[in-house]
Amino acid sequence: DQQVKQNSPSLSVQEGRISILNCDYTNSMFDYFLWYKKYPAEGPTFLISISSIKDKNEDGRFTVFLNKSAKHLSLHIVPSQPGDSAVYFCAAGGAGSYQLTFGKGTKLSVIP
Amino acid sequence: EAQVTQNPRYLITVTGKKLTVTCSQNMNHEYMSWYRQDPGLGLRQIYYSMNVEVTDKGDVPEGYKVSRKEKRNFPLILESPSPNQTSLYFCASSGTPGEKLFFGSGTQLSVL
Numbered sequence: 001d002q003q004v005k006q007n008s009p010s011l012s013v014q015e016g017r018i019s020i021l022n023c024d025y026t027n028s029m030f031d032y033f034l035w036y037k038k039y040p041a042e043g044p045t046f047l048i049s050i051s052s053i054k055d056k057n058e059d060g061r062f063t064v065f066l067n068k069s070a071k072h073l074s075l076h077i078v079p080s081q082p083g084d085s086a087v088y089f090c091a092a093g094g095a096g097s098y099q100l101t102f103g104k105g106t107k108l109s110v111i112p
Numbered sequence: 113e114a115q116v117t118q119n120p121r122y123l124i125t126v127t128g129k130k131l132t133v134t135c136s137q138n139m140n141h142e143y144m145s146w147y148r149q150d151p152g153l154g155l156r157q158i159y160y161s162m163n164v165e166v167t168d169k170g171d172v173p174e175g176y177k178v179s180r181k182e183k184r185n186f187p188l189i190l191e192s193p194s195p196n197q198t199s200l201y202f203c204a205s206s207g208t209p210g211e212k213l214f215f216g217s218g219t220q221l222s223v224l
Binding site for chain 1: 116143145147152153154155156157160162202204206209210212213214215216217218
């Protein structure tokens with residue numbers, strides 16, 4: 001049973017517009033959530049995270065929103081740039097745990 | 113520079129020939145983990161280790177072994193590789209529960 005789901009395998013967005021990547025989870029014990037970005041031939045790199053006590057975290061062009069009642073989080077990229085084209089993984093972890101559960105990823109393509 | 117180093121980056125081998133993929137981190141992290149990435153399946157955890165001499169199975173441990181004799185090293189061993197182990201492998205580490213994982217650059221393994 002998939003505890004972290006990214007239902008869109010791919011997403012195409014025009015340069016300068018907003019990219020919205022979605023993630024749903026089923027385990028109410030998850031306490032923190034992270035987004036990773038992965039380019040081809042490289043390892044995933046940490047992008048942004050949010051704790052369950054918050055509903056929003058912002059870092060430059062990247063904002064993560066958390067809706068605990070809906071068990072849903074989203075990553076907003078504004079404005080999108082061609083260099084943002086990558087696979088984005090959503091991940092979730094329990095309180096005090098190192099273990100992360102990953103979604104299957106969404107491939108974002110930003111079209112110039 | 114803080115990093116997780118995997119070797120080799122690329123490996124082609126034949127069925128049944130034992131191989132080891134090395135992983136080393138220079139951040140004094142307690143937690144280390146191995147993942148495999150396959151198309152449409154995202155990142156799946158193979159094994160993890162909370163500390164020296166402490167290892168545990170992840171979601172897909174069959175056909176793999178690990179050891180943690182020193183804090184910095186966490187090798188992945190395939191005693192008798194099979195074609196279904198052809199995949200992209202990532203090692204990761206973390207120093208604090210609830211914080212991000214640092215990933216290596218990956219090892220692309222092909223088993224013929």
